[in-house]
Amino acid sequence: xxxxxxxxxxITLPKIPDIELVALEGLDRLAHHLGIAExxxxxxxxxVTEAIINAFEHSGEKxxxxxxxxxxxTKELVIFVRDYGKGFEPASIEEPDIRTKMESKNKRExxxxxxxxxxxxxxxxxxxxxxxITIRKLLS
Amino acid sequence: MEQPxxxxxxxxxxRLIISTSGYVNNLGGEAxxxxxxxxxxxxxxxxxxxxxxxxxxxxxxxxxxxxIIEQLQEVNGKLVFTNVDPAVxxxxxIMGLFRFAGKERTVEDALESFSQRK
Numbered sequence: 157x158x159x160x161x162x163x164x165x166x167i168t169l170p171k172i173p174d175i176e177l178v179a180l181e182g183l184d185r186l187a188h189h190l191g192i193a194e195x196x197x198x199x200x201x202x203x204v205t206e207a208i209i210n211a212f213e214h215s216g217e218k219x220x221x222x223x224x225x226x227x228x229x230t231k232e233l234v235i236f237v238r239d240y241g242k243g244f245e246p247a248s249i250e251e252p253d254i255r256t257k258m259e260s261k262n263k264r265e266x267x268x269x270x271x272x273x274x275x276x277x278x279x280x281x282x283x284x285x286x287x288x289i290t291i292r293k294l295l296s
Numbered sequence: 297m298e299q300p301x302x303x304x305x306x307x308x309x310x311r312l313i314i315s316t317s318g319y320v321n322n323l324g325g326e327a328x329x330x331x332x333x334x335x336x337x338x339x340x341x342x343x344x345x346x347x348x349x350x351x352x353x354x355x356x357x358x359x360x361x362x363x364i365i366e367q368l369q370e371v372n373g374k375l376v377f378t379n380v381d382p383a384v385x386x387x388x389x390i391m392g393l394f395r396f397a398g399k400e401r402t403v404e405d406a407l408e409s410f411s412q413r414k
Binding site: 172173176177180181195198199201202204205206209225252254255257258263264266267269270273274 | 297298300301306321351352353354355359360363364365366369381382383384386387390391392393395396398
């Protein structure tokens with residue numbers, strides 16, 4: 157079986173509503189180029205979306221744009237998302253629970269749980285200089 | 297590319313069916329919640345959210361649906377999702393929404409499940 161080389165896409169996204177859809181378009185193009193079926197990248201699309209909206213949530217209004225990098229082979233996708241915001245302490249984010257959220261005014265903050273649960277490897281580094289998220293997702 | 301969010305709604309036998317199209321982001325989730333509230337205040341307790349035309353959602357958009365589930369729980373109502381893309385289904389499962397909401401393959405299946413509920 158022919159294994160195509162890894163393809164990489166680097167994008168810098170300004171803070172514009174729904175700009176994450178541009179990254180998804182790029183993801184779809186890479187997958188198409190490598191002959192990866194649509195149903196194989198469904199979860200990858202959610203991971204990309206969550207990583208980018210998380211970055212914009214924490215980047216602040218005046219921070220530089222968010223950097224996104226995909227490296228895809230027929231076997232796996234590595235997603236790297238970097239923002240230059242003020243950062244946060246990932247350990248301080250309480251794991252959300254549906255029952256607790258139903259009783260709370262704050263229904264949000266599901267992104268980290270979704271990314272951790274849906275990925276095959278999830279790493280986050282955050283400091284006052286910004287946040288880096290690296291996600292590995294198997295595609296086969 | 298995924299299209300901007302729109303929704304349509306209809307009521308069949310006092311059951312609200314909200315059908316979405318495009319990316320369910322924060323504004324999409326809010327629009328669904330507003331449409332639900334409009335009918336909920338008139339006594340609608342059984343709701344279907346048809347995601348057939350929404351293959352991309354985000355967790356902020358979906359978090360608005362928790363409010364809907366919460367309000368329906370208080371009146372012994374129920375929310376059922378239909379035509380859910382497998383990846384979206386996994387996300388809703390991770391968020392725990394199916395602990396309090398149902399899922400059916402189609403809108404017709406959901407309507408049938410409501411009939412059997414009574």
